[in-house]
Amino acid sequence: MLREGQIRIPSGCAISGIMNKKGRVFGGGDIINSIAVMHDRSNGLGGGFAAYGIYPEFKEEYAFHFFFDHTAIKNEIEALLKKNFIIASGEAIPVRKSNSIKDAPLIWRYFVRPKHRVLVKQEVDEEEFVVRFVMRVNSEIDGAYIFSSGKNMGAFKGVGYPEDIGEFYRLEEYSGYIWTAHGRFPTNTPGWWGGAHPFTLLDCSVVHNGEISSYDANRRQLEMYGYKCVLQTDTEVVAYIFDYLMRKQGLPLDVIVKAMASPFWHEIDRMNKKEKEILRAIRVVYGGFLVNGPFSILIGTNQGMIALNDRIKLRPSIAATKGDYLYVASEEAAIRQVCSKPEHMWMPRGGEPVIGLLETSQPTCVPVRTEQEKIAINS
Amino acid sequence: MKRVYVREEYCAGCGLCQVHCITAHSEYKGDIIKAYKKSFPRPLARVIVEEKRPLSFSLQCRHCEEAECVKACITGAMQKDPATGIVINDTARCIGCWTCVLVCPYGAVRRDETLHKVAVKCDMCAEAGGVPSCVENCPNGALEYREER
Amino acid sequence: MSLKSYVTPSFLIERNKDRCIKCKVCVQQCANEVHRYDEEDDEIISEEHQCVNCQRCVTMCPTGALTIRRNPNELRQNSNWTAEAVRAIYIQAETGGILLTGMGNDRPYPVYWDNILLNASQVTNPSIDPLREPMELKTHLGRKPDSLSIKEGKLQKKLPPQLELELPIMFSAMSFGSISLNAIKSLAEAAKQEGTYFNTGEGGLHRDLYQYGKNAIVQVASGRFGVHADYLQAGAAIEIKIGQGAKPGIGGHLPGEKVEREVSETRMIPEGTDAISPAPHHDIYSIEDLRQLIYSLKEATNYEKPVSVKIAAVHNVAAIASGIARAGADIIAIDGYRGGTGAAPLRIRDNVGIPIEFALAAVDTRLRQEAIRNQVSLVVGGSIRNSADIVKAIALGADAVYIASSALLALGCHMCQKCYTGKCNWGIATQDPHLAKRLNPELGAQRARNLLRAWKHEIQEMLGGMGINAIESLRGNRLMLRGIGLTEKELQILGIKNAGE
CATH class of the missing domain: 3.30.70.20 (Alpha-Beta Plaits)
Incomplete structure (x- = not known):
């Protein structure tokens, strides 16, 4: 049977995310509780989490999380790492033995910084170098897979129900200011650890519920810009689109969401001249990044969390705020499980993002427009 | 009143208006083959296709406001219906004197001598009502049934 | 004797x-x-x-x-x-x-469109009902920059000129001379009503057609017939015609008998003289020459109109297209070997060129490999017979399609392939006033419009079935295609999987 990456596998899912906009860290217990409520939305073939602010002691290093199929490949990778990076620390990620989690690969993490002379030699900046390294390992080296590569953040994922994965990785022992989670319902795969969500690149993580019908249009557009879509999953594509538009193109967040879930032409026709010109330009130039088909995604970055639905809201997502906290989940119950009396709770419309930025962050986006987006930010 | 107007720039000169006119005025309406092969006498076409290539058009009675044929008719067979404005020849009263043929400025009245002599002309398919058959069946929209513009 | x-x-x-x-x-x-x-x-x-x-x-x-x-x-x-x-x-x-013929290659070569199947959504993602949800076919043709710069809610640099199509179908080049004025009027009106474009071919723009300038792509071909400042200004875009699918590598010949007064005035040649378009443009013997012409035309029109370059699908089409993109064209139009013509030598029509399906796949792949796909729009033609062909073309990588034979069929053409005789009984491929009047442009426009609308509805249905509600999400989305009855090599060139894979 073909593994993830050799064949495209659609899947349904549950997602949940919690952030503290002041950047105060909290334990992984809440997110596990929240995703566990939506047990029936996944089928035990994939679960995972992304957490931000968990590695304060190594916040200047890239935290590489690896799956290794065997020790030999681990040694090979370590040699490769040593050649390219200064390794501040390396260890097996602590896990808890559990009956529900089987066939785990070797799971290691390394906190690394690219060597200056390597950067100079390749004439690229640090981030680009890391991206290329990740792409190279994941597409060319058999038996090793980097599933997390950001600073002061980490992804934890595997084959199993998300609550079991959370327990396996001992997530209650970590503290972060953003937590996202994913329970997966793939339709035709035995599940592969690398194929679980979240999918990450640098500090950008994506959990996603949906099946993107524009997949190949998006993929081929991305591959034009050097991305290699090794997993053939929607999530990977979404993460790369986000990386490309935000990091490489330096676009403001609101422009990115308008490219990924554009307003309809009939809506654009009703806008004022200035808006119309911008929206038309976004659709014309970034049409290949329009994400079509049902999706509800949660994107995490060091700056905050963004939730986005497809243009006609074919997948559920609901948002809530209470105090300094922002919640987004596939189902209301998943929020109420960990937040008994939310101050605001709303169902974002199709194509309408929920953008939660840290108060400390330097937002790269221009002010967002709609009321509900404001709630998300100002709450 | 509504009349049939020709757009000669689109008249293909095919003559289908005549075919359908004959059928519409035969006892076998709606069946061209029977109208041609069985009806006796076969009616004359009330429309005339004039052609001098590339010019061609289909001509029929204009149903004049001041119809010369009505004024000239010696038996009162040719009458203008005051309600519809359509000029109709009552064949029972027509004696075939051809005065109407003589006075018609358009040459739109024809002589039918198959049985007894009688003048025939476009009646705008008034009996059937609706759009005249020639207009209905023109394949290229070269005939229009409309008010004067 | x-x-x-x-x-x-x-x-x-x-x-x-x-x-x-x-x-x-x-x-x-x-x-x-x-x-x-x-x-x-x-x-x-x-x-x-x-x-x-x-x-x-x-x-x-x-x-x-x-x-x-x-x-x-x-x-x-x-x-x-x-x-x-x-x-x-x-x-x-x-x-x-020389044996002459008209319309497209009729030999029994494989029609690859018919060996490609489309996808539809089942369970895991919902299909979308175009009767209830918006289904967007709006298409922009023209150069797309690599990035936008938006600062303080303002677009820092305007987009290069774009043709805006309400549906990804345009009427392909057919000159006044090869077809009647009534036929062109029919298409021009239909293009105007449905929000798309017609193409003048190398026939110039008849004075009656200037009112349709906003919907016209004006062609500049090797004979330069009918090209003057007002003509260039009148059109929405300019197309340099290098070649045509029905007769790659050779020029055109409109016999003097067809050059009656109107044709002569529009083409700016004496009445009754043969209008001969040379095989090459005699100022384009290389890609760098093409670049000069592209920029001359852009300069002449203040960089306000996209410039298209039309070529026939020949063996090396991918490399040629890449060169054209780099030469500064905003649109590349590729005409497959089944493309129609008013007159072509039979042996050329039937034996030169390659299928548009392969040409399109190869060009799209090549432009993406070179990361210049967004610099040009791809328009393909050469026997687009129905809406499914269009959906497949767009999924293979086209931005829009050109239709000509289909459009003429809508006007009444019956594919007798005798266009070159000038005796078209349907009033299409003729300048004989007695014959040309058989095509009433009002009825013709209605028929052409109906065809566009029918295809539009069908495209929307197919898109909705795939769970897509904007045409850009179909563009190059080859995963929506599967081959049937194709060899490994054919699948590879088309860049699609086999049915069941």
Whole structure:
């Protein structure tokens, strides 16, 4: 049977995310509780989490999380790492033995910084170098897979129900200011650890519920810009689109969401001249990044969390705020499980993002427009 | 009143208006083959296709406001219906004197001598009502049934 | 001494005497004078030698009395020397000339569109109902920058000029001369009503058509007929025609008989002279020359109009397209080997060029490999026969399609392939005023519009079925395609998987 990456596998899912906009860290217990409520939305073939602010002691290093199929490949990778990076620390990620989690690969993490002379030699900046390294390992080296590569953040994922994965990785022992989670319902795969969500690149993580019908249009557009879509999953594509538009193109967040879930032409026709010109330009130039088909995604970055639905809201997502906290989940119950009396709770419309930025962050986006987006930010 | 107007720039000169006119005025309406092969006498076409290539058009009675044929008719067979404005020849009263043929400025009245002599002309398919058959069946929209513009 | 023709009639006309009413409509309508009325016998006689099977008489006959069949008369069976092969030799032995033909390649080469199947959503993602949800086909053709710069809610740099299409279908180049003014008026009006474009071909823009300038792509071809400042300004885009699918590598020839007053004025050549378009542009012998012409035209129109370059699909099309993109074209139009023509040498039409499906796949792949796909829009033509062909073309990587044969069929063309005779009984490929008036442009526009609207609805249905509600999400989305009955190599070139994979 073909593994993830050799064949495209659609899947349904549950997602949940919690952030503290002041950047105060909290334990992984809440997110596990929240995703566990939506047990029936996944089928035990994939679960995972992304957490931000968990590695304060190594916040200047890239935290590489690896799956290794065997020790030999681990040694090979370590040699490769040593050649390219200064390794501040390396260890097996602590896990808890559990009956529900089987066939785990070797799971290691390394906190690394690219060597200056390597950067100079390749004439690229640090981030680009890391991206290329990740792409190279994941597409060319058999038996090793980097599933997390950001600073002061980490992804934890595997084959199993998300609550079991959370327990396996001992997530209650970590503290972060953003937590996202994913329970997966793939339709035709035995599940592969690398194929679980979240999918990450640098500090950008994506959990996603949906099946993107524009997949190949998006993929081929991305591959034009050097991305290699090794997993053939929607999530990977979404993460790369986000990386490309935000990091490489330096676009403001609101422009990115308008490219990924554009307003309809009939809506654009009703806008004022200035808006119309911008929206038309976004659709014309970034049409290949329009994400079509049902999706509800949660994107995490060091700056905050963004939730986005497809243009006609074919997948559920609901948002809530209470105090300094922002919640987004596939189902209301998943929020109420960990937040008994939310101050605001709303169902974002199709194509309408929920953008939660840290108060400390330097937002790269221009002010967002709609009321509900404001709630998300100002709450 | 509504009349049939020709757009000669689109008249293909095919003559289908005549075919359908004959059928519409035969006892076998709606069946061209029977109208041609069985009806006796076969009616004359009330429309005339004039052609001098590339010019061609289909001509029929204009149903004049001041119809010369009505004024000239010696038996009162040719009458203008005051309600519809359509000029109709009552064949029972027509004696075939051809005065109407003589006075018609358009040459739109024809002589039918198959049985007894009688003048025939476009009646705008008034009996059937609706759009005249020639207009209905023109394949290229070269005939229009409309008010004067 | 006269040379006896050995060419026997290709068709047999059967007249059902029980139905024929001798109304003479057939006699009147046949420009080839096949039918005549014999007064003495009160009979209509059909002289089949001249019959081209254009079906005009059959269609117009009010009693359905006529049938045209292939002449059942047969030469001795021979799989090598087919009747067609023999016939061609007789004709050439009699005329000493090149065999001419019209419309597109009719040889039984594979039609790859028919070996490609489309996807639809089931369970895991919902299909979208175009009757209830927006289904967007709006398409922009023109150069897209790599990135946008938006600062403080303002676009820092304007987009390069774009053609805006309400649906990804345009009418392909057909010149005034090759087709009648009424045919062009029909298409121009339909393009205007449906929010798309027609193409002047190398015929210039007749004064009556300037009102349709906003919907016109004005062509600049090797003969430069009808090209002047107002013409360039009038169009929404300019197309440099390098080649055409029906006759790659050769020029065009409009015989002097067709150059009547209107054609002569529009093309700016003397009445009655042959209009000969050279095989190459004599100022384009290389890609760098093309670049000069592209920028000359852009300069002449203040960089306000996209410039398209049209080429025939030939073996090395991917590399050529890449060169054209780099030469500064905003749109590349590729015409496949089945593309139509008003007149082409038969052997060229039937033997030169490659299928548009392969050309499109190869060009799209190549431009993406070079990361310049967004610099140009791809428009493909060369026998787009229905809406499914269009959906497949866009999924393979096209931005839009050009249709010409389909559009003429909508106007009444019956594919008799005799356009070059100028005796088109349907009033399309003719300048004979008696014949041209058979095409009422109001009815023609309505028919062409209906075709566009019908296809639009069908495209929307297919898109919705795939769970897509904007055409840009189909563009290059080859995962929506599967091959059937194709070899490994064909699948590889098309960049698609086999059905079941």
